[in-house]
Every structure is written in C-alpha cells, then in structure tokens.
Amino acid sequence: MLGDKHETRVKKLRVATASLAGCFGCHMSFLDLDERLLPLLDVIELDSSPLTDIKHCGPCDLGLVEGGLCNSENVYKLRELRASCKILVAVGACAINGGLPAQRNHIDIRDCLQSVYLSGRGTERGFIPNDPELPLPLAKVHPLHDVVKIDYFLAGCPPSADAFFQFLTDLLAGRTPEPVHGLLRYD
Numbered sequence: 001m002l003g004d005k006h007e008t009r010v011k012k013l014r015v016a017t018a019s020l021a022g023c024f025g026c027h028m029s030f031l032d033l034d035e036r037l038l039p040l041l042d043v044i045e046l047d048s049s050p051l052t053d054i055k056h057c058g059p060c061d062l063g064l065v066e067g068g069l070c071n072s073e074n075v076y077k078l079r080e081l082r083a084s085c086k087i088l089v090a091v092g093a094c095a096i097n098g099g100l101p102a103q104r105n106h107i108d109i110r111d112c113l114q115s116v117y118l119s120g121r122g123t124e125r126g127f128i129p130n131d132p133e134l135p136l137p138l139a140k141v142h143p144l145h146d147v148v149k150i151d152y153f154l155a156g157c158p159p160s161a162d163a164f165f166q167f168l169t170d171l172l173a174g175r176t177p178e179p180v181h182g183l184l185r186y187d
C-alpha cells in the first residue's frame with residue numbers, strides 16, 4: 001500500500017512525464033493528488049518531467065505522456081520516451097485521439113498558417129515563422145499510438161487525480177491497471 005514504511009526500502013519506480021501537444025491540464029490533475037503525493041514519492045521517483053525540469057529521459061520504468069503530436073519535436077520526444085520507458089502511457093484525450101489540437105485536422109496546414117499569420121486580424125505585416133530552430137508542424141495532429149506502441153491509455157480530459165492514483169496503485173501492486181467506472185471525467 002502507498003505510504004507503507006516497509007516500501008521505502010523497495011526500489012522506487014522511476015517515472016518520466018511529458019507534455020507534447022497538450023495544455024498541461026493532465027499534469028495539473030496529477031498534482032491534484034495533493035497530500036497523496038508525499039507517500040507516492042516514497043515509492044516513485046521522477047526522471048525527465050516538466051515537474052523536475054530534467055530535459056532528457058534516462059532509463060525509466062514508466063512514462064506518462066500528455067498531449068498528441070503536432071510537430072517534429074513532439075515526435076522526437078515521444079520516440080525518446082518509448083526507447084527509455086518500459087511502460088508508456090497515453091494520458092488524456094489529446095494523447096489518445098489528438099483532442100482539441102486535432103480540431104485543425106480538417107483544415108489544410110497551409111491555409112491554417114496563412115490564416116493565423118497572414119490574413120488574420122492584426123497580421124498586416126505578418127509572416128509565417130521559418131526560423132530553422134522551430135520544430136516543423138505536422139500536416140495533421142496525431143495520437144501517440146500512430147507513431148509508437150502504447151501500453152496503456154488513461155482516459156479523461158483530464159484524467160482525475162483519483163484515476164491517476166488508481167492507475168499507479170495497480171501498477172505498483174503488480175496488477176494490470178483497468179479503467180474504473182466512475183473515475184473517468186471529461187470536463
């Protein structure tokens with residue numbers, strides 16, 4: 001059980017988290033674990049994550065990925081996570097089906113960029129950014145499983161803190177995490 005003093009001697013689960021084309025709402029929901037975070041940190045440790053600001057992922061037991069794929073950097077980061085994490089989880093609607101960013105999929109990417117940077121309000125002297133440092137946008141926004149194998153899908157927008165807790169508790173206990181009716185949330 002989480003927080004059991006005996007478990008502090010057990011090797012901790014090393015966890016990476018990432019936000020790709022997402023809004024950080026899934027990370028905020030994870031932080032909604034509130035007082036349950038402290039006992040959780042007795043049994044997990046964070047690697048690369050917006051929460052640690054470690055940029056590159058080392059070998060991990062678990063990767064939690066929020067957001068879909070809208071540009072080349074997202075794809076690079078996802079492949080790094082897949083190569084580094086034994087278990088990879090698509091967290092939230094954007095990671096699972098593209099979510100809100102995928103609303104642009106019915107618009108041609110050229111029309112989309114022209115509308116945002118050239119013909120929209122306040123873009124009189126606008127130009128489409130083309131600095132080579134910028135990641136290239138993909139023609140469509142993709143869910144994670146279009147590019148790498150995903151082991152689990154944690155549904156919700158965002159998944160509730162209780163859903164994160166149940167998922168991690170199952171995993172730490174060696175059980176196969178199953179979706180729990182009543183913990184799914186789409187608000």
Ligand code: SF4
Nearest residue numbers: 022023025092093094
């Ligand atoms: Fe944000 Fe919802 Fe997407 Fe999570 S699933 S990144 S909360 S829009």
